[in-house]
Amino acid sequence: MRSAALSLGLISGISAFRIPLSQALEQLPLADARKELVSSSGLQDQIHASNLLDRAKVLYGLAEQAIDEYNHPTRVIGSKGHLATLDYIYSTIVGLGDYYDVTNQSFPAVSGNVYESRLVLGHEVPVSARPMGLTPATKNKQPVYGQLILVSNQGCDVADYPSDLAGAIALIKRGTCPFGTKSELAGKAGALAAVVYNNEPGEMSGTLGTPSPNHVATFGLSDTDAAPFVHKLKHGKKVDSIAYIDATVDTIHTTNIIAQTKGGNPENCVMLGGHSDSVTEGPGINDDGSGTLTLLEIATQLTKYSINNCVRFAWWAAEEEGLLGSDYYVSVLSEEENLKIRLFMDYDMLASPNFAYQVYNATNAVNPVGSEELRDLYTEFYVSHGLNFSYIPFDGRSDYDGFIRNGIPGGGIATGAEGVKTEEEQMMYGGVAGDWYDPCYHQLCDNLGNLNATAWEINSKLVAHTVATYALSFEGFPARTGTNSNAMELEKRKYHGPKLLM
Numbered sequence: 104m105r106s107a108a109l110s111l112g113l114i115s116g117i118s119a120f121r122i123p124l125s126q127a128l129e130q131l132p133l134a135d136a137r138k139e140l141v142s143s144s145g146l147q148d149q150i151h152a153s154n155l156l157d158r159a160k161v162l163y164g165l166a167e168q169a170i171d172e173y174n175h176p177t178r179v180i181g182s183k184g185h186l187a188t189l190d191y192i193y194s195t196i197v198g199l200g201d202y203y204d205v206t207n208q209s210f211p212a213v214s215g216n217v218y219e220s221r222l223v224l225g226h227e228v229p230v231s232a233r234p235m236g237l238t239p240a241t242k243n244k245q246p247v248y249g250q251l252i253l254v255s256n257q258g259c260d261v262a263d264y265p266s267d268l269a270g271a272i273a274l275i276k277r278g279t280c281p282f283g284t285k286s287e288l289a290g291k292a293g294a295l296a297a298v299v300y301n302n303e304p305g306e307m308s309g310t311l312g313t314p315s316p317n318h319v320a321t322f323g324l325s326d327t328d329a330a331p332f333v334h335k336l337k338h339g340k341k342v343d344s345i346a347y348i349d350a351t352v353d354t355i356h357t358t359n360i361i362a363q364t365k366g367g368n369p370e371n372c373v374m375l376g377g378h379s380d381s382v383t384e385g386p387g388i389n390d391d392g393s394g395t396l397t398l399l400e401i402a403t404q405l406t407k408y409s410i411n412n413c414v415r416f417a418w419w420a421a422e423e424e425g426l427l428g429s430d431y432y433v434s435v436l437s438e439e440e441n442l443k444i445r446l447f448m449d450y451d452m453l454a455s456p457n458f459a460y461q462v463y464n465a466t467n468a469v470n471p472v473g474s475e476e477l478r479d480l481y482t483e484f485y486v487s488h489g490l491n492f493s494y495i496p497f498d499g500r501s502d503y504d505g506f507i508r509n510g511i512p513g514g515g516i517a518t519g520a521e522g523v524k525t526e527e528e529q530m531m532y533g534g535v536a537g538d539w540y541d542p543c544y545h546q547l548c549d550n551l552g553n554l555n556a557t558a559w560e561i562n563s564k565l566v567a568h569t570v571a572t573y574a575l576s577f578e579g580f581p582a583r584t585g586t587n588s589n590a591m592e593l594e595k596r597k598y599h600g601p602k603l604l605m
């Protein structure tokens with residue numbers, strides 16, 4: 104009341120000097136006068152590709168700070184490029200005055216690096232062999248030699264691992280349980296290394312997930328590269344093999360940044376996030392610089408307005424290591440705090456060069472109630488703008504996963520990663536059928552040349568629409584129903600983050 108009385112007093116005080124109220128209001132710092140209530144059209148009108156691209160140039164410069172460490176620009180956690188990104192986000196929000204409460208949330212993140220690897224099966228060097236994410240090195244970071252031994256079934260039970268596996272290399276079929284479980288059981292059985300081969304057509308690169316002392320150096324392998332060796336082993340032939348991985352798995356402390364509006368009902372928050380980190384291989388200007396910068400631009404423009412419900416922005420760290428920042432954030436939420444988050448919107452890759460307008464196909468049948476209403480808000484926007492859209496699986500690949508696993512409605516949009524644009528999608532969006540949506544996904548070339556400005560601006564206006572809609576009102580949006588989720592459905596998930604878990 105004080106500030107209201109103050110501003111009223113100021114207004115009445117000034118009016119005592121007989122100047123027009125409108126002039127009096129202009130003289131008040133906006134923080135004191137009631138700003139215009141946010142509207143979708145108003146906030147969208149503040150979003151321009153030129154401002155987004157200016158921020159992208161800044162971000163690329165920050166990634167270049169890592170060149171002395173990595174010999175190329177990157178914003179991977181722990182690098183100077185990521186630390187500079189965090190400073191940029193934090194200083195931008197603090198520079199907006201007292202519109203936000205800003206929090207740095209530090210947490211321990213595991214980070215894996217593979218420096219060199221090689222797999223030799225018999226006399227073959229299978230080209231599809233890929234070290235798993237977060238794999239440990241082979242013993243003493245040296246090659247290990249042993250017979251290739253086929254593990255029974257899909258290697259999810261101790262009984263599947265034969266006694267002659269000790270001192271040998273395990274060949275394990277993908278399926279039923281996570282790669283990390285297979286690696287751990289192989290280690291417990293005395294294997295020197297493990298090779299998990301795909302049970303679906305194609306290559307397979309996954310992650311072992313949370314490190315275990317029993318994990319062994321583990322490769323992924325395509326079904327076709329594995330087939331001849333599975334056949335030989337099933338027919339009693341011997342396959343002398345060599346496995347070599349030079350890798351480290353380290354724990355570093357990194358930081359989520361959370362900014363919440365001081366205004367708006369703090370019991371009724373709309374939350375949105377993107378990830379501030381990139382992969383080691385490149386600067387991540389699209390993945391997820393685009394999401395990071397869209398959030399910064401909207402957070403900046405939102406300060407021009409008053410709001411009814413609180414808006415909470417999050418820049419997650421260590422998404423690329425497996426959603427570690429968003430998982431940590433949700434894990435330390437009390438039930439009371441969890442229930443204040445009405446929904447979480449994930450914005451990860453908004454500007455892919457060979458884009459499609461992708462909407463996570465979240466349904467209330469499988470996901471927390473409200474996820475479907477959010478999905479429909481996205482599709483209605485594209486349709487009302489005469490644009491096509493494509494549903495994509497709500498499959499756990501980005502930072503919404505921790506939220507929907509804890510009862511918080513979620514959703515988001517994306518423009519595509521390593522998926523291949525179809526002929527039909529070329530008709531819908533232009534671009535090149537047969538190419539990846541983002542041909543530079545997780546590569547050095549995810550730089551300033553790797554952005555489609557039109558898609559980025561449209562998607563950023565859509566993000567502004569979602570923020571304004573819920574900052575204004577949750578009328579018609581389902582109430583929260585608790586902090587649990589559909590565990591049965593979630594157990595079947597193959598992804599938790601960018602890499603396959605199983």
Ligand code: DTR
Pocket residue numbers: 390391422423451452500501517519520521522600601
């Ligand atoms: N942005 C990716 C993770 C990701 C999120 N949604 C999808 C859909 C299809 C492929 C990848 C993704 C990343 O952080 O690597």
Ligand code: ZN
Pocket residue numbers: 378390391422451452501
């Ligand atoms: Zn991403």
Ligand code: ZN
Pocket residue numbers: 382390423545601
């Ligand atoms: Zn990525």
